[in-house]
Amino acid sequence: MKRKNIYIIPSLGYGGAESFLLRLIPHMKYENIIITLFNTKYDKDRLKNIKVKYITLDPLRTSIKDLYSFFQLAFSLNKKDTIFSWLYIADLFASFLKIFLFWKKFKLIWNVRNTIIDIHQYSLASYFSYLILNSLLNRIPNKIIFNSKESMNQHIKNGYDKEKCFLIHNGFTRHASINNKKNKNTSFNIIYVARLHKQKNHQLLFESLKILRKKYKFDFNVHLVGKKIDRNNFKLIQKLKELNIYENIILHGLLDQVSVHELFSKCDITLLLSNYGESFPNVIAEAMLYGTFPIATNIGETSNIVGSFGDIIPINQSAKEISRLIYKYYLEKKNNFKFWTQRIKDCQEFSYDRFKIQTIAQKFLSISNS
Numbered sequence: 001m002k003r004k005n006i007y008i009i010p011s012l013g014y015g016g017a018e019s020f021l022l023r024l025i026p027h028m029k030y031e032n033i034i035i036t037l038f039n040t041k042y043d044k045d046r047l048k049n050i051k052v053k054y055i056t057l058d059p060l061r062t063s064i065k066d067l068y069s070f071f072q073l074a075f076s077l078n079k080k081d082t083i084f085s086w087l088y089i090a091d092l093f094a095s096f097l098k099i100f101l102f103w104k105k106f107k108l109i110w111n112v113r114n115t116i117i118d119i120h121q122y123s124l125a126s127y128f129s130y131l132i133l134n135s136l137l138n139r140i141p142n143k144i145i146f147n148s149k150e151s152m153n154q155h156i157k158n159g160y161d162k163e164k165c166f167l168i169h170n171g172f173t174r175h176a177s178i179n180n181k182k183n184k185n186t187s188f189n190i191i192y193v194a195r196l197h198k199q200k201n202h203q204l205l206f207e208s209l210k211i212l213r214k215k216y217k218f219d220f221n222v223h224l225v226g227k228k229i230d231r232n233n234f235k236l237i238q239k240l241k242e243l244n245i246y247e248n249i250i251l252h253g254l255l256d257q258v259s260v261h262e263l264f265s266k267c268d269i270t271l272l273l274s275n276y277g278e279s280f281p282n283v284i285a286e287a288m289l290y291g292t293f294p295i296a297t298n299i300g301e302t303s304n305i306v307g308s309f310g311d312i313i314p315i316n317q318s319a320k321e322i323s324r325l326i327y328k329y330y331l332e333k334k335n336n337f338k339f340w341t342q343r344i345k346d347c348q349e350f351s352y353d354r355f356k357i358q359t360i361a362q363k364f365l366s367i368s369n370s
Contacts, residue, residue, distance in 0.1 A: 003029075003081060004030060004032075004080075005029075005030050005031070005081075006035060006081065006083045006084070007021060007034045007035070007084045007085075007086060008086065008090040009034065009037070009087060010037050010090055011036050012040060012042060012043045012046050013040050014042060014195075014254055016280075016281065017113040017114075018086075020113075020171070020282060021086055023171065023357055024357065024360065024361055024364065027361035028365065029365060032051070032053070033052065033055065034053070034055070035055045035070065036058065037057055037089065037090065039062075057070060077106040079107075081106040082106065082107040082108075082109060082368040083097070083098075084368075085108065085110050085141075086111045087112075088112075088126050088133060089125055089126060091112075092129040092132060095133065109144070109145060110133075110141045110144045110145070111147075112144060112145070112146050112147075112151055112152075113151075113279055114277050114300075115150055115151045115276075115277060115278065115279050115300055116151075116158060135159070138161055139161070141164060142164070143367055143368075143370075144161075144165050144166070145167075145168050145367065146165060146168075146279070147167075147169055147279050147280035147301065148167070148169075148300040148301035148304075150279070150299075150301065151300060166367055168364060168367070169355060170355065171356060172285055172286055172355050172357055173356075173357045174289050175261035176261040176262045176264065178265065178290055178348050182291075182333075182341075187220055187221050188218065188268055188329075188330045189220070189266060189267040189268050190220060190221065190267060190271065190326065191270045191271075191287065192205055192223070192225070193225040193260060193272075194226050194272065194274070195226040195228070196226055196233075196236070199275065199276055200226075202273075204273045204319060205273055206239065207319035208320075208322035209243070209245045209249075210244065210319070211319055211320055211323040212323040212326055212327065213245055214244075218330055220330070221250055222248055222250065223250050223252060223263055223267060224249060224252060225254075226253075227253075228253075229251055230252070231251055260286070261290070264286060264289070264290045267287070269292060269294065269326065269329050270287040270292050270293070270294050271322075271326075272284055272294065272295075272296040272297065272302075273297050273317075275299075276299070278297075280301045280305070281296065281299075281300065285305050285351055288306075288351035289351050289352055290348060291343070291344030291345065291346075293329060293343075293347065294306050295310060295313065295322065295325050295326065295329075296310065297313055297317070298315065305351075307350060309350060
């Protein structure tokens with residue numbers, strides 16, 4: 001009987017946790033099976049180039065075939081198999097499954113992909129799942145994997161078993177050329193990849209861009225990528241026009257990973273101004289694969305990801321200071337382009353060498369084998 005890796009996740013939407021899982025699976029040995037608790041319209045498209053069996057238990061979209069496959073799989077589990085549950089809701093589901101199948105000796109490994117949340121910051125389902133996991137079920141998993149030291153330390157402080165906790169950073173691969181020219185004479189290109197959500201703090205970004213345009217008066221473009229950030233969002237467009245920054249904004253909407261990487265390869269800097277919840281912000285490490293320098297708030301593993309190749313700012317940083325930092329990068333590119341291009345190469349190597357997806361996958365396999 002084949003050894004199996006089963007990945008239980010709430011859904012396969014375009015979030016950082018979901019994207020990392022889909023990057024990881026092709027580098028994991030044995031038979032790989034994804035189980036989603038909720039089905040999204042993106043699932044089939046995101047899985048089309050990945051060799052993996054897919055089962056959805058979404059009450060509105062599952063089938064008799066899926067349910068049969070799930071129960072057949074559950075009762076076939078043995079001590080060689082591993083369930084990797086992804087995010088609190090899936091951790092809860094997988095824990096109940098392990099309790100129900102108490103005589104089975106398969107391994108259960110929780111995967112925590114965020115820092116500690118409170119009831120106002122995430123969904124009620126996520127928050128109450130965390131409370132139940134922490135208070136009643138934290139003895140159930142064999143191991144718990146975190147993608148940032150801050151997240152791991154917070155959860156241990158709040159009750160997770162330190163002996164079961166391990167740190168493995170996210171891993172990446174390039175989907176675009178690193179030889180794309182970031183020409184000295186073209187507009188200064190800024191990219192912000194984040195869904196339109198209060199956590200991602202677009203309001204601070206927009207206020208910073210307003211000051212940047214008014215005070216520094218140079219040619220720049222801002223590429224906004226994320227769900228609902230497109231020309232159909234008339235409320236967003238109206239806000240950008242009111243702030244007098246619409247002419248500098250390019251709205252891309254939701255893009256696939258290859259398209260996002262193409263943009264990273266052509267942009268000069270990236271920003272992420274999240275004010276809570278981030279554990280290992282993928283978009284920072286991915287941008288740095290192409291020598292795109294980050295300005296990011298000091299949350300989770302951000303400072304470790306960035307190293308000396310960007311600016312880490314406090315969560316409550318002023319829009320005025322953020323605009324000044326953006327202008328600083330513009331001047332560095334304009335005034336010393338030779339140094340700028342060398343820094344790009346150094347940044348590319350720094351990020352790629354530390355976060356190779358093959359190395360990260362091996363760490364996952366090692367933990368499941370131990």
